[in-house]
Amino acid sequence: MADDAVVVDDLHKHFGSTYALRGVSLTVPAGTVCGLLGPNGAGKTTAVRIVTTLLRADSGRVTVAGHDVTREPDQVRRSLGLAGQAATVDGLLTGVQNLVMIGKLYHLPSKVAKARADELLERFSLTDAGGRIAKEYSGGMRRRLDLAASLVAAPPVLVLDEPTTGLDPHARAETWDVIEELVRAGTTLLLTTQYLEEADRLADQIVVVDHGEVVADGTPAALKAEVGGQRLEVTVVGDPAAARAVLARHGTVTLRDGRLSVDAAGGASRVAEVAAALADAGIEVDDLGLHRPSLDEVFLRLTGHAPTDTNDTADSADVAHTTPTSEEIPV
Amino acid sequence: MSTLDLTLPAGATNPLARLGWAVRDSVTVAGRSLRQIRRVPERLSDVTIQPVMFVLLFAEVFGTAITVPGGGSYHEYLLPGIIAQTTVFGCFGASVSMATDLHEGFVDRLRSLPIARSSIITGRLLAELATASFGLAVTLVVGVIVSWRVHRGVGHTLLGLLVLAVFLIAMTWLGLLIGMLVRSPDAVPGILFPVLFPVTFLANTFVPLKGLPGWLRAVAEWNPVSAVVAATRDEFGNPNPGISSWPLRHALPVSLGWGVGLIVVFGGLALLRWRKVSAG
Numbered sequence: 001m002a003d004d005a006v007v008v009d010d011l012h013k014h015f016g017s018t019y020a021l022r023g024v025s026l027t028v029p030a031g032t033v034c035g036l037l038g039p040n041g042a043g044k045t046t047a048v049r050i051v052t053t054l055l056r057a058d059s060g061r062v063t064v065a066g067h068d069v070t071r072e073p074d075q076v077r078r079s080l081g082l083a084g085q086a087a088t089v090d091g092l093l094t095g096v097q098n099l100v101m102i103g104k105l106y107h108l109p110s111k112v113a114k115a116r117a118d119e120l121l122e123r124f125s126l127t128d129a130g131g132r133i134a135k136e137y138s139g140g141m142r143r144r145l146d147l148a149a150s151l152v153a154a155p156p157v158l159v160l161d162e163p164t165t166g167l168d169p170h171a172r173a174e175t176w177d178v179i180e181e182l183v184r185a186g187t188t189l190l191l192t193t194q195y196l197e198e199a200d201r202l203a204d205q206i207v208v209v210d211h212g213e214v215v216a217d218g219t220p221a222a223l224k225a226e227v228g229g230q231r232l233e234v235t236v237v238g239d240p241a242a243a244r245a246v247l248a249r250h251g252t253v254t255l256r257d258g259r260l261s262v263d264a265a266g267g268a269s270r271v272a273e274v275a276a277a278l279a280d281a282g283i284e285v286d287d288l289g290l291h292r293p294s295l296d297e298v299f300l301r302l303t304g305h306a307p308t309d310t311n312d313t314a315d316s317a318d319v320a321h322t323t324p325t326s327e328e329i330p331v
Numbered sequence: 332m333s334t335l336d337l338t339l340p341a342g343a344t345n346p347l348a349r350l351g352w353a354v355r356d357s358v359t360v361a362g363r364s365l366r367q368i369r370r371v372p373e374r375l376s377d378v379t380i381q382p383v384m385f386v387l388l389f390a391e392v393f394g395t396a397i398t399v400p401g402g403g404s405y406h407e408y409l410l411p412g413i414i415a416q417t418t419v420f421g422c423f424g425a426s427v428s429m430a431t432d433l434h435e436g437f438v439d440r441l442r443s444l445p446i447a448r449s450s451i452i453t454g455r456l457l458a459e460l461a462t463a464s465f466g467l468a469v470t471l472v473v474g475v476i477v478s479w480r481v482h483r484g485v486g487h488t489l490l491g492l493l494v495l496a497v498f499l500i501a502m503t504w505l506g507l508l509i510g511m512l513v514r515s516p517d518a519v520p521g522i523l524f525p526v527l528f529p530v531t532f533l534a535n536t537f538v539p540l541k542g543l544p545g546w547l548r549a550v551a552e553w554n555p556v557s558a559v560v561a562a563t564r565d566e567f568g569n570p571n572p573g574i575s576s577w578p579l580r581h582a583l584p585v586s587l588g589w590g591v592g593l594i595v596v597f598g599g600l601a602l603l604r605w606r607k608v609s610a611g
Contacts, residue, residue, distance in 0.1 A: 056610060074342055082439075082440070082443040093370075101362070105446050106444065108340075112336065119334075154333055
């Protein structure tokens, strides 16, 4: 297998007059996790469908495990597993029937297909549910069955399209555990998500897309560093004007939601310094601490809008609390 | 992580081996559709309960008022009509299931696997044909119960069934085609009912054509459903009155011609559409 499990080079795709992808490139080294992050309509699913041979690009080149998606689609299909909103299990078949059918379609011998189904059901804690139809599964169980279905032939590359969209927090955490286990076992993973927390937790490398273009590409840490290092945040009792003056000695101060913040390159020593200065000035501090920028802030900075702007699916509330709601006002 | 040997068999290299895999994949896909029926037996209702209901309603209600010109039992006259109608309505189930699979992303799951893409649609075709054949068998049994009989021996009976089978294949292709054209499965009834009802009723299905005004009668006589009904009545030896027009006098070749022609047209269009849908 090539060292780069997935290579996407300058991908373009339009539907009518709408441009879904406008020159997307990314590389996923074997054994790593790449998170394709962006709001609904950013082009994530289009990219996934092209990588998994479900859709043809207008231009650009994609290879999976060294095979070109347009010239050797069958080789690509043999090398990857797909799960998520782009492909689902049959709700009217049982868990076992779904997995056995897929095994047969991979042309595994019947016995192997059955044994593999049992093995996967056990691994995903679905053994007891194996005889029930998938429609009756809970959201989390169904997603696990979906994952199991993508793993029937133990493919070296796994593509997960929004694996946790619409799941409740508990089921989401469950799915993350399963994905992390797969990654530990050496599977290369291309994952799309609109949850920053998810990309942050699972991905080695994050590619941020918006309106069909890559707006940023790097490790979660590098992306965070790009929008600035950690900041010192202070909330004071009463009028923040005096505190603002104190903080201004250390850099440009911003005020947001009643919270003052300033660059904190010095880390912990800066905290002590500022705390002492505030105490000297007789200012009563309500809260003071270091703050690392969240990926929400990264996203806002990179795209000019919050990641959930166009999001009409469930769970938008759980990222809203870290999404800036008022404009940053330089003081 | 797995103790099993999950090495995939090498891909087919020659056309014959490819065909072999395509057939095997079609059977796997068809098996999946048939397994669904065990979970949702009501899916069979349009090919079982519905025709049985038609047999009983028409036989007992219309049968009391309609005299078959030239004599003969209305039950025997009716049954080939009901069977032909069931055959036409077969396209309904085919389009709903096709549209549902496309709509729910299951087709994408299949398309992401290293299988012959044609097997996704031929598998669906096989499953629909199996379902419809089961429905036809049920209708025939109910027919026998209400005293419908065949009178011309095994050969002619098989010929009659062949006419129905050919027409059923054509209608199933039509169903698959519609299923790939609609935006969602919900749209199917709205499109098909206004077409299928006139097609099955503006024919010799339930009543002899001789009372119809001239132009309407011509339409009905050239309706392929009329040829199918007339041919099966002939072959089963059931009453077949009012055969004055050319297509109905040559019902067997005309009905087979219609069937084969429609298979070519609908099948061809469906495969073209499938190529477009499955190419993404």
